[in-house]
Amino acid sequence: MNMNQVTDRVTPIYILSGFLGSGKTTLLQRMVSHWQEQGLRPAVIMNEIGDVNLEGALIEETVPMTEMLNGCICCTSRGDLSLEISNLIKKESPDVIIIEATGIANPMEILDGVTEAALYMKIDLKSVITVVDACHLLELYENQKGKTYRLMQEQIRCASYLILNKTDRIGEIDQENLHKIISRWNEFAPIIPAVRCDIDWVPLFGQDILPEQWKNMSKSKPQADDHAHHDNCNHDQEQSDAHIHDISQSEHNHTHSSHDHVMVYTHYFQGAIDSQSFENLIAKLPREVYRAKGIMTFSDTSARFLFQYAFRESDFLKINPQGNVPDVVVFIGEHFSQGELKNALIELEKKG
Ligand SMILES: Nc1nc2c(ncn2[C@@H]2O[C@H](COP(=O)(O)OP(=O)(O)OP(=O)(O)O)[C@@H](O)[C@H]2O)c(=O)[nH]1
Numbered sequence: 641m642n643m644n645q646v647t648d649r650v651t652p653i654y655i656l657s658g659f660l661g662s663g664k665t666t667l668l669q670r671m672v673s674h675w676q677e678q679g680l681r682p683a684v685i686m687n688e689i690g691d692v693n694l695e696g697a698l699i700e701e702t703v704p705m706t707e708m709l710n711g712c713i714c715c716t717s718r719g720d721l722s723l724e725i726s727n728l729i730k731k732e733s734p735d736v737i738i739i740e741a742t743g744i745a746n747p748m749e750i751l752d753g754v755t756e757a758a759l760y761m762k763i764d765l766k767s768v769i770t771v772v773d774a775c776h777l778l779e780l781y782e783n784q785k786g787k788t789y790r791l792m793q794e795q796i797r798c799a800s801y802l803i804l805n806k807t808d809r810i811g812e813i814d815q816e817n818l819h820k821i822i823s824r825w826n827e828f829a830p831i832i833p834a835v836r837c838d839i840d841w842v843p844l845f846g847q848d849i850l851p852e853q854w855k856n857m858s859k860s861k862p863q864a865d866d867h868a869h870h871d872n873c874n875h876d877q878e879q880s881d882a883h884i885h886d887i888s889q890s891e892h893n894h895t896h897s898s899h900d901h902v903m904v905y906t907h908y909f910q911g912a913i914d915s916q917s918f919e920n921l922i923a924k925l926p927r928e929v930y931r932a933k934g935i936m937t938f939s940d941t942s943a944r945f946l947f948q949y950a951f952r953e954s955d956f957l958k959i960n961p962q963g964n965v966p967d968v969v970v971f972i973g974e975h976f977s978q979g980e981l982k983n984a985l986i987e988l989e990k991k992g
Contacts, residue, residue, distance in 0.1 A: 650762040658771030660743030660931040661950025663805040665695040667837035683734030690970040704732040721753030747798040770799035775809035776951040909967035912939040928976040934969025
C-alpha cells in the first residue's frame with residue numbers, strides 16, 4: 641500500500657526532536673525499517689551542527705537522504721528546510737519523510753520551516769516526536785538549572801509524542817518520578833518508556849494526534865489564545881536565551897553556527913590510534929563535553945568503528961563505510977577547552 645495513494649499524494653512528515661545523544665537516530669532507524677517492512681519508501685532529512693554527518697552511515701544507502709550540515713535548522717537555515725522538503729518530494733516522491741533535528745533544535749522553529757513548505761506543497765505534518773534521555777534529564781532535573789535543562793524542557797513541551805528513552809539507565813522509582821515531571825510539562829503527549837527506542841508503533845502511527853491548528857499554522861509563532869499545547873511553547877526570555885548565535889571553530893577553521901552555549905570541535909585523524917588510549921581519553925573528558933561521535937581506525941584492531949559517546953556512556957560499533965570516509969571525531973559541549981582536547985588527540989596520534 642502506498643501512503644501517498646491513500647492520501648492523494650500528500651506526503652506525511654514526522655519531526656524527531658530531543659537533546660543531543662538522546663536516541664533520535666536510533667528511533668529513525670527503527671521508523672525506516674518499520675515502513676520499509678510495509679513496502680513503503682521513507683526519506684530522511686538529517687541535520688547536524690557539525691560539518692560531518694556520521695550517523696548518516698547508519699541509514700541504508702537505498703533510503704533517500706538529505707543532509708543539512710553545519711548549523712541547526714531551527715536557527716540558521718529554516719528557509720532551507722522547506723526547500724529541502726520540496727526538492728526531496730520532487731526528486732524522490734517518498735511515501736513519508738522523517739526530519740531528524742539537531743539535538744539543540746527547538747522543535748517550534750522547525751515546525752515553522754515545515755509549515756512554510758506546507759504553503760506551497762501537499763504535506764501533512766503528522767507529529768513531533770521528542771526522545772528524552774531519562775538518565776540525563778534526571779540529573780538535570782536534580783540541578784534545576786542550565787540552558788541545556790531549559791532546552792530539554794522546551795523540546796518536551798512541544799512534543800506530540802514523548803519517548804522516555806534509556807530507561808535501562810535508571811531505576812523504576814526514578815522512571816515513575818520522571819513520568820510525573822514530564823507530564824506536568826506536557827500534559828497532552830503520551831509518554832512511551834523505551835530502551836533503545838524499541839516501541840510499539842500502533843499508538844504512534846495508528847492515529848493522527850497532532851493538534852489541528854499545527855497543520856494550518858503559518859510562519860507566525862503561536863498565539864496566546866491557541867491550543868493549550870501552544871501556551872506551553874511560548875518563546876519567552878528563557879527560550880530566546882538559547883537562540884543567540886555564536887561561532888565556534890573546528891581544527892580546520894570551518895565555521896559552525898550554533899546556539900550560544902554549544903561548541904563543536906571536529907578532529908580529523910592523520911592515522912590510526914591505540915583503542916585503549918582513546919578510551920582512556922574519553923573516560924577523562926570534561927563534563928562539559930556531552931556528546932561525541934566519530935569514525936575511527938585503531939592500530940590494535942583491523943576493523944573500523946563508529947564511535948558514540950552520549951552523557952558519559954561510550955559505544956563502538958564495527959562498520960564498513962562506503963567510499964572514502966576519513967577518520968574523524970566530533971565533540972559537542974559547552975565551553976570546554978578545544979585546545980586541550982586537540983593536544984590530547986595529537987598526542988594519541990603521535991603514539992599511534
Ligand atoms: N544505554 C542506552 N543507550 C542508548 C539507548 N538508546 C540509544 N542509546 C545509545 O545512545 C547513543 C546516542 O544515540 P543516537 O540515537 O545516536 O542519539 P541522537 O539523539 O541521534 O544523537 P545526536 O544526533 O547526536 O543528537 C548511541 O551510542 C546509542 O547506541 C538506550 O535506550 N539505552
